[in-house]
Amino acid sequence: MEDLQSLRNGIDKVDEDIFRLFMKRMELCRGVADYKKQHDMPVFQGCREQQVIDHIMSLTPEPELENGSAALFTTIMDISKILQNRTILANAPDYTFTEPDFEGAKKIGCQGTMGANSEAAAKSVFGDREFIFYQSFEDVFSAVQNGEIDYGVLPVQNSTAGSVASTYDLMAKYQVYIVKEVIIEINHCLAAKTNIPLSDIKKVYSHPQALSQCETFLRKHGIKTSGYSNTATAAENVMNSDEPIAAICSVDCAEQKGMTVLARDIADVSLNRTQFIIISKDMQVAPDSDSVSVMLTIPHKEGSLYRMLTKFYVNNMNLIRIESRPIRDGSFDVMFFLDFTGRITDPSVKAVMRDLEENCDSFRCIGTFKGE
Numbered sequence: 001m002e003d004l005q006s007l008r009n010g011i012d013k014v015d016e017d018i019f020r021l022f023m024k025r026m027e028l029c030r031g032v033a034d035y036k037k038q039h040d041m042p043v044f045q046g047c048r049e050q051q052v053i054d055h056i057m058s059l060t061p062e063p064e065l066e067n068g069s070a071a072l073f074t075t076i077m078d079i080s081k082i083l084q085n086r087t088i089l090a091n092a093p094d095y096t097f098t099e100p101d102f103e104g105a106k107k108i109g110c111q112g113t114m115g116a117n118s119e120a121a122a123k124s125v126f127g128d129r130e131f132i133f134y135q136s137f138e139d140v141f142s143a144v145q146n147g148e149i150d151y152g153v154l155p156v157q158n159s160t161a162g163s164v165a166s167t168y169d170l171m172a173k174y175q176v177y178i179v180k181e182v183i184i185e186i187n188h189c190l191a192a193k194t195n196i197p198l199s200d201i202k203k204v205y206s207h208p209q210a211l212s213q214c215e216t217f218l219r220k221h222g223i224k225t226s227g228y229s230n231t232a233t234a235a236e237n238v239m240n241s242d243e244p245i246a247a248i249c250s251v252d253c254a255e256q257k258g259m260t261v262l263a264r265d266i267a268d269v270s271l272n273r274t275q276f277i278i279i280s281k282d283m284q285v286a287p288d289s290d291s292v293s294v295m296l297t298i299p300h301k302e303g304s305l306y307r308m309l310t311k312f313y314v315n316n317m318n319l320i321r322i323e324s325r326p327i328r329d330g331s332f333d334v335m336f337f338l339d340f341t342g343r344i345t346d347p348s349v350k351a352v353m354r355d356l357e358e359n360c361d362s363f364r365c366i367g368t369f370k371g372e
Contacts, residue, residue, distance in 0.1 A: 022076070029080040033087035043084045044358040049077055071303060078307055079314050081359075085351035094345045097285040100151075100179045100278075102126055107149040109133070109140050112230035115253030119232070121184050121276035122153040136229065137166050141174040144279050151179070152279045157321075158186070159273045161212040167277070168325045171295065171366055172335050178293050178367025180278040180286065188214055188272070190263040191254035192246040193239055198223070198262060205234040206248035209274075214248055217266040235259060275372070283367070285344060291320060291371040292349060293339045296360040297327070308336075311355055315348040317341050320371060337366075344368045 002010075036043060053070050060069045102125055109132040110118035122131050132149060134140045140152040154170075157163045171178075188210060192201070198221050204211070208227040211218065218225060223246075228234035231249040235257050238247040246262060247254075254261050298304040312319055321339040342349040344365075357363045 033084035037088045085354045100284045105150040109149040110153040116232035176279045179284045186272045191259040289368040296363045
């Protein structure tokens, strides 16, 4: 019986043989890429790919290794397609986009009212200007798409409560683009119209995300809650009522509206931050943009998600964010939202985007921005 080291030496030798054959295959793929480029052919050839997989599986003598053989060769073919796209796009002209003009923007919109966290995010980008406030997130998306405003400001995720699902759903519905991301710290307080004991408060109003972020405090004091469209509008609701109710909002918002702060720093986690996106009607690329955002759906086939993720690993791209949302067409299909590192003019990014466009059921680039 061979010892372990001898077996490992044998594996190393086989690995070297596999590597040499892999490099030979990649060289042949370059020739295929040159041919496809010359004849204006797409890289993805579905029939050819399935022929290769069927042939490999037919050669596999052990049934329990058939799927493993298929996985190995689909990965090799995915690497080949990336290489071919790089070759085909090597001399392609760069994308041409306009740069964001935050200084010259005349109309900026966000959801809520004065004192909202969205206003704080807008101020961090656009400074002290008059903003247009909308009742809902969808109103902001619609105003951007229709050209009523130059930019819209919307929350996309919180460090404690997670993603803002409605923002992702609306990104899929509207033809708009992310041009910037900004992070602001959230400092939640409990505020009321007058100084009343916590035990007298009948209900606390706020955005569901804010209520979620302060769950421990609210449960400790046994306070009932009710969701509201926005923390600042919830504060306005409290100020317009004579009922013993309160709101969760920022300290700045409470002070701005003349409220009494009953408790400060009530979030479950002391470092509580929310990430906002700036959206525009047109694709705009800032010179320092180093991240790309896309949305896509993948085929209902074994290994589809694995194959999609492999493309980013092969190109040394870090996936910053992966979200999935139901398509809402009666099926259980989902739309994936991916943020990954890279400049949109990089050859590797162009190759990955071309590959995704060719192999996904649907694909759309939804923006590029400077990662925080």
